[in-house]
Amino acid sequence: ATLFLYQAVMGAGYRRDRIEAFLNPSSDPRGSGYQVIQSLIAVGTGGVGGVGLMEGRQKLFYLPYPYSDFIYAVIGEELGLLGAGAVVLAFVFFMWRGMRAAWRAPDAFGTYLAAGLTLAIVLQAFINLSVVLGLLPAKGIPLPFISAGGSSLVLTLVAVGLVLNVSQHADWAMAGTILIAAGGTGGHLFPGIAVADELRARDPGTRVVFV
Numbered sequence: 006a007t008l009f010l011y012q013a014v015m016g017a018g019y020r021r022d023r024i025e026a027f028l029n030p031s032s033d034p035r036g037s038g039y040q041v042i043q044s045l046i047a048v049g050t051g052g053v054g055g056v057g058l059m060e061g062r063q064k065l066f067y068l069p070y071p072y073s074d075f076i077y078a079v080i081g082e083e084l085g086l087l088g089a090g091a092v093v094l095a096f097v098f099f100m101w102r103g104m105r106a107a108w109r110a111p112d113a114f115g116t117y118l119a120a121g122l123t124l125a126i127v128l129q130a131f132i133n134l135s136v137v138l139g140l141l142p143a144k145g146i147p148l149p150f151i152s153a154g155g156s157s158l159v160l161t162l163v164a165v166g167l168v169l170n171v172s173q174h175a176d177w178a179m180a181g182t183i184l185i186a187a188g189g190t191g192g193h194l195f196p197g198i199a200v201a202d203e204l205r206a207r208d209p210g211t212r213v214v215f216v
Contacts, residue, residue, distance in 0.1 A: 027142040048081035055085030072153040077137040100127045106172035119171040122164040
């Protein structure tokens with residue numbers, strides 16, 4: 006398997022150039038390593054607070070694809086570490102909400118659907134961030150929600166809509182069900198029935214389950 010992978014990567018010139026540029030970008034600063042070097046320059050220039058919104062210079066004919074594949078480098082330059090960190094935290098929050106919806110889904114299909122779509126979006130985002138920071142070879146993958154591109158944004162929003170639908174059904178399923186542990190003799194059962202009747206009287210949509 007290792008030999009096959011080596012042959013698949015090194016057998017094509019453009020794949021070999023990407024791997025070599027990833028391992029040592031400075032070996033070809035005007036060729037295969039140009040994207041990574043310019044991206045790192047942009048991120049490093051931003052510092053902690055950035056140079057200011059719309060004040061970045063690397064996007065002006067230095068950084069390739071600053072509107073799509075390397076837009077995170079522009080964010081790092083203009084908004085600095087604070088802005089770049091906020092983007093990472095936003096995707097972490099999105100992952101938490103998506104996995105929460107998957108965990109609370111009313112059925113297995115909803116669980117797999119929400120978890121799969123959430124991980125697909127988050128993994129794409131972190132692959133893009135890793136490429137911009139030189140942690141992975143160039144992939145040509147846009148940053149979800151931020152990179153320019155109509156088709157990518159539409160598909161991402163469709164996926165988010167499906168996750169929100171699962172989350173809505175999960176909230177209904179959790180909010181409308183109350184478990185009551187009561188049984189045995191009448192002294193234990195009748196108080197439980199009285200509580201159930203009172204709950205249904207207050208909210209007719211409540212589903213009471215005796216366990």
